[in-house]
Amino acid sequence: MAGRNTVQREIVLEELRGLANHPTADEVYESVHAKHSSISKATVYRILNKLAEEGVALRVKINNGADHFDHQVFDHYHVRCVRCGRVDDVEVPSQASLEEQAARTSGYQICGHTLQFDGICPECQKS
Amino acid sequence: MAGRNTVQREIVLEELRGLANHPTADEVYESVHAKHSSISKATVYRILNKLAEEGVALRVKINNGADHFDHQVFDHYHVRCVRCGRVDDVEVPSQASLEEQAARTSGYQICGHTLQFDGICPECQKS
DNA sequence: CTATGTGCAAAGCCTTTGCACCCCC
DNA sequence: GGGGGTGCAAAGGCTTTGCACATAG
Numbered sequence: 001m002a003g004r005n006t007v008q009r010e011i012v013l014e015e016l017r018g019l020a021n022h023p024t025a026d027e028v029y030e031s032v033h034a035k036h037s038s039i040s041k042a043t044v045y046r047i048l049n050k051l052a053e054e055g056v057a058l059r060v061k062i063n064n065g066a067d068h069f070d071h072q073v074f075d076h077y078h079v080r081c082v083r084c085g086r087v088d089d090v091e092v093p094s095q096a097s098l099e100e101q102a103a104r105t106s107g108y109q110i111c112g113h114t115l116q117f118d119g120i121c122p123e124c125q126k127s
Numbered sequence: 128m129a130g131r132n133t134v135q136r137e138i139v140l141e142e143l144r145g146l147a148n149h150p151t152a153d154e155v156y157e158s159v160h161a162k163h164s165s166i167s168k169a170t171v172y173r174i175l176n177k178l179a180e181e182g183v184a185l186r187v188k189i190n191n192g193a194d195h196f197d198h199q200v201f202d203h204y205h206v207r208c209v210r211c212g213r214v215d216d217v218e219v220p221s222q223a224s225l226e227e228q229a230a231r232t233s234g235y236q237i238c239g240h241t242l243q244f245d246g247i248c249p250e251c252q253k254s
Numbered sequence: 255c256t257a258t259g260t261g262c263a264a265a266g267c268c269t270t271t272g273c274a275c276c277c278c279c
Numbered sequence: 280g281g282g283g284g285t286g287c288a289a290a291g292g293c294t295t296t297g298c299a300c301a302t303a304g
Contacts, residue, residue, distance in 0.1 A: 176294095
């Protein structure tokens, strides 16, 4: 591991795993802070960044607003509700092969891609 | 048109069309401001938002940093250089069919998707 | 004439950072 | 005991907003 195994790190990681639905950094902080009021926001942000960097968590960049974090690190895509902001996993096969095409037509050396869906979640469809 | 045809709007639109490479709002502002120093940043941001809303321009949300704007409104994807931040078009066919799959597996009512590539541009590959 | 757009500056949102202190290894 | 981690508060980048004034239609 690239760093020390501090109490704060353990707590943040546990909280991230406990929060089911792709929490934002701030939501993780709120959740952590509720139980351990001494842990600062800066620390939570720093730890989440580090987890993402190490590949222990996934940083999900959402088109609108704050980044979300996902404790599931396998390759998968996300859908975001345009009404309530909720983020869910989506079972669509990896489109990694598109990268070849992109490389060919653009001249770029491609190292990754992002695919995100927008829609209305089942809950919001009811209203 | 959803609003008035003001001088400022004309100037911003013209400048957006003149700037080839997916300028950020701030780059559009700089360019506008250089020629017409009385036009404020707020106005440029407001006009760009409106153009995007009307479908006259495209807002390109890039994973890192500021949003870019594109005067080309046909359906296409983008690639971003992770070194220099440059953004280019990419000739990959629209993957609209993925939306069906996403809808089926997620229960969301899908209304759009975003696909973006990351890579190293030809220029940056040299160094 | 009046609803809409504009300019200015201030605030907002999310995130990072400088600094002094602390503590894991 | 030394280098990385933490807490606090402040700053940072990008964007929006409140308000008073100007202007298109």
